[in-house]
Amino acid sequence: MSQDTPEPTPPVSQFRLLRQRRFAPYFVTQLLGAFNDNVYKNALVALIAFASINSSSGDDSLLINLAAGLFILPFFLFSALFGQVADKYEKSTLIRYAKLSEIGIMSCGVVALTLNSMPLLLAVLFLMGTQSAFFGPVKYGILPQHLSESELTGGNGLVELGTFLAILFGTIAGTQLIAKSATGSVVPVSIVLMLVAIAGYFVSRKIPSAPASAPSLRIRFNPLTETVNLVRSTSEHRIIFQSILAISWFWFLGAVYLAQFPVYARDVLGGSVDVFTLLLGTFSVGIAMGSILCERMSSERVEIGLVPFGAMGLTLFGLDLVWATPAAPLGSGLAVMGFIGAAGAWRVLLDIFLIGLFGGFYIVPLYALIQKTSAPDRLSRAIACNNILNALFMVLSALLALAVLAMGASIAQLFLLVAVLNAVVALYIFRQVPEFFMRFLIWLLIHTLYRVRKQDMHLIPQSGAAIVVANHVSFVDALLLGGCIKRPVRFVMYYKIYNIPVLNFIFRTAKAIPIAGRSEDEALYEQAFERMKAALEQGELLCIFPEGQITQNGQMSPLRPGILRVLEAQPVPVVPIALQGLWGSLFSRKGGPAFFKLPRRIFARIGLIVGKPMPADSVTLDALEVRLRELRGDWL
Structure with missing residues (x-):
């Protein structure tokens, strides 16, 4: 090889991790867990919507919001405790305990579905939220123990790919298994829930050992005090805490879009429930694509320069979605093909896809940065703090949307507000942590x-x-x-x-x-x-x-x-x-x-x-x- 024509080292695909025991069983385990969560949640929403359960309140909207709140509540109550547990004990064993508990919880869920008992169904949803709050710190805390630093971006990209595809297919499956089953039978969804939970446990047994990061840690159980202490101690680490705030903001933004898509598809675009599924699928595929492209665009490093790039795309295509939104519905109850054939539909879909794509560019390097910069004996607690703030920001997003829509604003105007807010929040974060913008300028130079x-x-x-x-x-x-x-x-x-x-x-x-x-x-x-x-x-x-x-x-x-x-x-x-x-x-x-x-x-x-x-x-x-x-x- 001549000196003036160097051959680059062939890039190694992140997908090779899917063939390796140190990653593949973990990936499948977390994917099945996310899928099951969404099958159950959306089956419950479908049951409420189809009125197959006679609730005493008779208020479907109240029940749906109560269900969402019960799933999020454990993240506030128990994340600080579970972060300590994940740092103190061997992580692959904790994952197996989590999957065993999922089998027990899904068994209770099947009983609740069979009995048509709303209190029991909501109690099971709370337990699912608790299991997810337990799994979160272990899920992200184990990655740096099994992956090298150069693999963190690719590994996190695959995790986000699996998570959002699981959310998509879980949402579709949960809704369709209830809506399309004969006489509202819960047997199909019950079978899926149990089979997926059992499969998740057996796959988790293949996850390699991940030794405890802080075996001498003394666990403290006071939920409120430990939550405050956890957030306070994490805030002392500037880059980690600002990264957590940036991730939480993404979940705020994403929660606004996802919560409004059903009404946006029906009332603004004039589509059927299948058009809502199309919007959800487009958004999820966008995030999945952005997540896996991060590794290729990062040259096997934790490239935080992609974060400003992602933030710019979120604002730009968020604004274009507002401009692409039709002034009047494109029809009434349009099926997917009818919607796609309508003028302006492709621009809407493209904007939603690109919002998801740039969301992937934005969020994956942030998770990898937290894993890279956190002390190993505190990483799971940093992830637990992230889960707490994620849940808080999602609640705040729901309150903002309710307030803005209650004042008479349209969904398009709500989208405009969050796109502008995204630019303001991004400027604040990059001012607090100039390393993000510095790395973006370097990344831009090299890639343009x-x-x-x-x-x-x-x-x-x-x-x-x-x-x-x-x-x-x-x-x-x-x-x-x-x-x-x-x-x-x-x-x-x-x-x-x-x-x-x-x-x-x-x-x-x-x-x-x-x-x-x-x-x-x-x-x-x-x-x-x-x-x-x-x-x-x-x-x-x-x-x-x-x-x-x-x-x-x-x-x-x-x-x-x-x-x-x-x-x-x-x-x-x-x-x-x-x-x-x-x-x-x-x-x-x-x-x-x-x-x-x-x-x-x-x-x-x-x-x-x-x-x-x-x-x-x-x-x-x-x-x-x-x-x-x-x-x-x-x-x-």
């Missing part, structure tokens, strides 16, 4: 102007102190390296580049280290070396451009001795990296000043080649320069 061909990235140490050295071709070299290297990088850069508007925001957020020549600013020069030493002492990855300047002619300049001073203070491995193909780009000095010329190439192919780490005692300026030239080859 360039196609990066990477070679031997595995040679960069995954942990521990090391120094990356690279040739300096353009003003965005640091952004490209930071976007392609999977672990955080501390860059050392000339202070005038560090202070460039917009780029300065990225560099400051990434904790880059500005440096000046000794003759320009001796204090800044010395301060930079102190900060480099401190970064290496803390085990960080440092990146230095040893030429000390961006090339004027495409050729490498002689290396400066600053790196030798760093190695003298902290002898760590040095990893050479060659950047190829950037000479002549918008951000290089070829053909005029950088930034002040038209880009000559869109989606330009560039190369990034990593060499074998060099021990500190073997590094000389001549040896390092020779190695960089060899890696770069003739491709400028």
